Amino acid sequence: MDKPEEYDVCLSYATEDRTYVDQVAKILQDHHVRVFYDRYEKENLWGKDLYQHLAHVYRDSARFCVVFVSAAYASKLWTMHELASAQERALRENSEYVLPARFDDTELPGLSSSILYIDLREETPEDFGASIIRKVKALPEDTSASTDSISKPAPRQVASQLDPRTAVYEQKAVHKIKWGSRRNLSVLIGAVVVMSVITAYIVNPLTPERSTGPQVYQVRVLVLSPAGRPVEDAKVWSARGGEPKEVPGGREFEIPAAKRPTDGQITFFATKGEEQGATTVTLGPEAFVSGTIRLNPPGAVELRGIVQDESGKLLEGVQVSLDGSGEATSTEANGEFRLPPQPLGADVLLRAKKDGYVDSSKRIKVNRELYYIQLMKEGA
Secondary structure: OOOOOOEEEEEEHHHHHHHHHHHHHHHHHHHHOEEEEEHHOOEEEEOHHHHHHHHHHHOOOOOEEEEEEEEHHHOOOOHHHHHHHHHHHHHHHHHOOOOEEEEOOOOOOOOOOOOOOOHHHHOOHHHHHHHHHHHHHHOOOOOOOOOOOOOOOOOOOOHHHHHHHHHHHHHHOOOOOOOOOHHHHHHHHHHHHHHHHHHHHHHOOOOOOOOOOEEEEEEEEEEEOOOEEOOOOOOEEOOOOOOOOEOOOEEEEEHHHOOOOOOOOEEEOOOEEEEEHHHEEEEEOOOOOEEEEEEEEOEEEEEEEEEOOOOOOOOOOOOEOOOOOOOOOOOOOOOOEEEEEEEEOEEEEEEEEOEEEOOOEEEEEOOOEEEEEEEEEOOO
């Protein structure tokens, strides 16, 4: 992080669960925990672009993010946006950043079942507030203590020495397994698997090279209006085909690894009425990928074209980019490419390149026609 976090913890929850969360937030505030809770931020949020600002808060502005998991949470676009932002931070830092707490057994996409959670069906708001305080204050474990008491204070100054009220909550919050970390069983299983693989290679060094990466990619696409608001009824599709399914927070595509382009880039498109948009994501080592499409107002036109060689052969895997925009895609087996919509009548420059061919560029005036680009073989 470039600068210290503004909050100790941010709370991500569904409105239906506010009664419980409100009590937890009050406990944290009373014990001097810097908490991001939307009801405490009304003036600060007033006039802000919430989509951008909340992404920043849940990704960059807190030491921990507590996610209150419930069926209501999984059904809302905004909570899933918050979760995606928090998961981005957790993935980037490989840390115990996302702290799940469950009202029920609802599964959240991308939230691993191996991450330890706290069951709120067995916790009062006071008990759960104690757990968060313990995590935030980071008191050292005392293995001789029970889960209900701490026999003696830590040798350094702790929160209870700063505020006597905090001691009550700290004493209730000792956990034998770290909240938000992977369960010890998962670690053990992982170690056994790794050792088995190593042994197999030692015993049989001629074993064929194993494939790496996921067999199937799960790509989640969020569609936003031109004003930046989530859109639920847009039509969404992929340049690689496949039927999307509606999931909390957008549409989800399953892309088999066999359909992954050489450069890993796949473009997704969305339309609603006369509004349209597109985004390009890169499929890499992670199975879960996300992208956001912001719809363009009427008057913007999707760029479509064909790339072929001098003999008329359609070329697959040609990288086609829109100069100066950062937008790029790859041609399909039929030589076709699609790029995000551009203003009708605008002058733009298309660039195309592929190994073994001379790079090519073509300046066009945006309209609704199909554009043709020809590549010449090197040395021809």
